[in-house]
Amino acid sequence: MSRIRSTDTTPERVVRALLADAGVHYRLNVRDLPGKPDFANKRRKFAIFVHGCFWHSHDNCALASDPKSNRSYWQPKLEKTKARDLAHLERLKELGYRVLVIWECSSRKPETAAEQIADFFED
Template sequence: MGRRIRNVEKIPPRRLREPLTRSQIMGRIRSKDTLPEMRTRSAVHSIGIRFRVHVADLPGKPDLANKARRWAIFVHGCFWHSHEGCQMASRPRSNTGYWSAKLKRNRERDALHQQALRDLGYQVHTVWECETRNVESLRETVAGFFSGLRSKSNGPSRFA
């Protein structure tokens, strides 16, 4: 599966243009198919697990999910979802009132979506952006999540 290339205007080198505005910077941040998400998909696929991406009819639209086996994985950016104790989850120094409220709402929304999935009988796991940097560690993390699912299920031992 090839990468989708967005129709983005050609930008001259930094030395030949004005700095990007905050709006332009934020407009370049993707919500789907990010590098951490692609790494997580690759790790899950490498251990032989089948899944669907961005399942719209589940609460929170999980990044990876299997409705038949009742599991969901969210891949969260450390900044956008306020990863506790992570250096990548820095607090903006400008417009702090706006950002504090926004990041707090993101955390609250995440908790609501995860609880709604649990109420539906799903096992939920969150993979943080910083965890995706080491591919071997990421593979061990997701393998641990799936081995925990196997031990909790009464059905067949293969969870793919």
């Protein structure tokens, strides 16, 4: 597990390139916002998270496999992650932020992620 990166992952790099193509200005890993969003802009009040499908338990996703061994460890850990993610999203919304979650599986199809980003910034 020590090889699992928390920043500058491949899905984040894909989303970073898509945001640059869209001309969106942002800061990386904003520490003083709930959940430390991967991309955020305080002036425009948006936050974007790039979630790994396994680590954040993406529903109905092939990449979010159910651990077969040591379930007593993994099940509570993954459930706490989901609850923490939800709490961070709610807190950001209370602060007036618009929030987008891009899943790892979407980043593997850049056209899908680009569509999500375009829809998010269409307002």
